[in-house]
Amino acid sequence: MSSDNSADKTTGQYHSMKGTAVEAIGNLTGAQSWQDSGKQEHAQGEAQYKAGQAQGYAEGTMDRLGGKKDAVVGAVTGDRTQEASGNVRKDKGQAQQSINS
Numbered sequence: 001m002s003s004d005n006s007a008d009k010t011t012g013q014y015h016s017m018k019g020t021a022v023e024a025i026g027n028l029t030g031a032q033s034w035q036d037s038g039k040q041e042h043a044q045g046e047a048q049y050k051a052g053q054a055q056g057y058a059e060g061t062m063d064r065l066g067g068k069k070d071a072v073v074g075a076v077t078g079d080r081t082q083e084a085s086g087n088v089r090k091d092k093g094q095a096q097q098s099i100n101s
Contacts, residue, residue, distance in 0.1 A: 005059065005100070008052030015045030056100035064093030 023038025025031070070086025073079070 005052040005056035008055070009049050012045045012047070012049030012052060016042050016049060017045070019043070019045055053100045057097055060093045060096030060098075060100060062093065063096060064090050067091070067093055 019038045019040065019042030021038070022041060023035050026034025026036075026038055067086045067089030071083050071090060072086070074081070074083030074086055
């Protein structure tokens with residue numbers, strides 16, 4: 001499964017940090033509109049980051065489970081290529097889950 005979850009996470013982090021900076025400028029200058037705008041952008045960035053993280057975790061789960069199935073089927077049928085490929089996919093899925101948890 002291909003996705004842009006890392007792009008969503010990166011963009012979300014950017015907007016979260018930018019929003020925090022804008023809010024800080026608003027706090028320093030007393031500009032309420034900057035404070036409000038910064039808070040809103042920060043919240044939207046956090047939401048986008050969390051959405052990308054959840055998508056990445058779900059995709060990792062799919063890879064982990066699909067890889068486990070392939071590894072078991074390969075082991076049972078004696079297909080070492082399928083077994084090895086399944087183990088690689090399972091490990092990739094576990095790594096993706098760890099990164100996104």
